[in-house]
Amino acid sequence: MAAEKPVRALVVKEHGPIENVALSDIPDPRPGRAAVLIDVRAASVNFPDLLVIGGTYQNLPPRPFVPGKDLAGVVAAVGEGVTLVKAGDRVMAQIEHGAYAERCVVPEQNCSVMPAGMSYAEGAAMGLAYLTAHFALVERAGCRAGETVLVTGAAGGVGLAAVQVAKALGATVVAAVSSAEKAAVAKTSGADHVVRTDVPDLRETFRTQVFDAVGKRGVDIVIDPVGGNVFDASLRAVGWCGRIVIVGFAEGRVPEIKTGLVLVKNIALIGLQVSDYRDREPAKVRRVLAELFAWYQQGKVKPHVMARFPLHEHRAALAAVRDRRVVGKVVLVMRD
Ligand SMILES: NC(=O)c1ccc[n+]([C@@H]2O[C@H](COP(=O)([O-])OP(=O)(O)OC[C@H]3O[C@@H](n4cnc5c(N)ncnc54)[C@H](OP(=O)(O)O)[C@@H]3O)[C@@H](O)[C@H]2O)c1
Known part of the structure; x- marks a missing residue:
């Protein structure tokens, strides 16, 4: 043998x-x-x-x-x-x-x-990156065409996928990144606006940048794989009845949330752990992949x-x- x-x-x-x-x-x-x-x-x-x-x-x-x-x-x-x-x-x-x-x-x-x-x-x-992006936007946030979506860490694996998936869904996308090189990649992937996180006084200047991009109403949805200071700043940039999907903490700090702001702005904070869908609802995951593959073949995601x-x-x-x-x-x- x-x-x-x-x-x-x-x-x-x-x-x-x-x-x-x-x-x-x-x-x-x-x-x-x-x-x-x-x-x-x-x-x-x-x-x-x-x-x-x-x-x-x-x-x-x-x-x-x-x-x-x-x-x-x-x-x-x-x-x-x-x-x-x-x-x-x-x-x-x-x-x-x-x-x-x-x-x-x-x-x-x-x-x-x-x-x-x-x-x-x-x-x-x-x-994993595209499944996370799709489940965050569709399953968890219920993203609809015409809505505004802020994606943090937008040049990373999950972030860049979320930029492309949000565009495929017909959303307007604001990409948050930390460098000019990452801004260029987010733009090439379809982001309508880019805001920077490598700025002084992020808490104030981040919201100003987002408002300059989409207006003072703020964004409808935040997809956040970064956490930490970027999450804190994003919480202030989300609009009335906005939804924030908590995807990860790449920055290292798990944010603690001021629930007063969540109450007065009618914000929904939504978690996502996509591996649970992989194990609990594998047929749904395969259906989502089929949609992503169709978008790939149509040139909508890559x-x-x-x-x-x-x-x-x-x-x-x-x-x-x-x-x-x-x-x-x-x-x-x-x-x-
Ligand atoms: N919930 C889920 O089911 C799920 C699934 C997959 C991944 N995740 C999580 O999502 C996050 C992103 O994963 P990924 O694979 O997309 O990672 P990635 O490709 O490394 O992207 C992470 C992004 O986070 C930003 N960032 C800010 N501070 C950072 C730091 N100190 N170190 C590294 N990156 C930092 C970076 O963007 P800037 O430089 O532009 O700030 C980077 O592009 C991770 O926390 C991961 O655990 C969650």
Whole structure:
């Protein structure tokens, strides 16, 4: 019998800085019932991966583990009872961890066949970020055409996806970013207005910038993956009956909210944890992906893959996210 070929993967033995992630061989996984074995071609890096590696995320796998939530590749084999995909299909998938590997097993319910013309890097970049953006805008905020949407961290993975998804929904988009380079990317992705967070007295000047863009009524919706001071400033820029979707805290501080302002402006504060939809409502997630794929084919959304790194250059990829240098997404490429 031929010897099994080891699978190269990035492995975390102990939580800590990104230097704790090491390239290792892992056993070739086998798909069980309702599961699919994928030859991974690309896995995207998401900010939450750093929290998982660091040990500060809400869901932590037992150690040692392979990080990574977003992948695209080719179905190598299917387990018993699989009906949604077949061997040879080009798929993308979202999982809790395990994507930073040459092969990985995922539940079939979390796989979607990619549209023709979409590269593996784009497929991997399209998963978590675009699902988060879509669920934040549609499922949680009920975004309607003609509304105004403020997106913070608008050149990041979730942020840039939210800019594109909001435009696809017919909204007017105000993109909040921290540099001229990030402003240019947000504009190219369709933002109608750009406001800057790298300004003195953010609390006052942020609202002034937003009002200059959309008028004193303020914005209808805020999609906030940043938290901290940017959230505090955004709370003052939202209009009467506005909705704020709390997506993340990339800035590091979980904001504490002045509920008086929430009351007098009839604001709705709405949470989102998209992985719950992945696990509780996988069919809905696949329907949302089908809509995103249709928009991709119509040219309405397109993942901005800033850089591709081979697996052995994973530290450079992770450092780009850690150091706030990413515009759009960085992707680990096993084979493109
Ligand atoms: N709720 C969910 O289901 C869900 C799903 C996915 C991600 N998330 C969360 O959403 C957030 C964004 O994730 P992402 O993958 O889009 O991250 P990302 O690509 O790294 O983007 C994060 C953005 O946050 C801004 N930022 C402000 N302070 C920062 C800091 N100290 N370090 C890094 N970035 C900072 C940056 O924009 P500027 O430089 O322009 O300020 C950056 O572009 C994270 O908190 C993540 O955990 C939540």
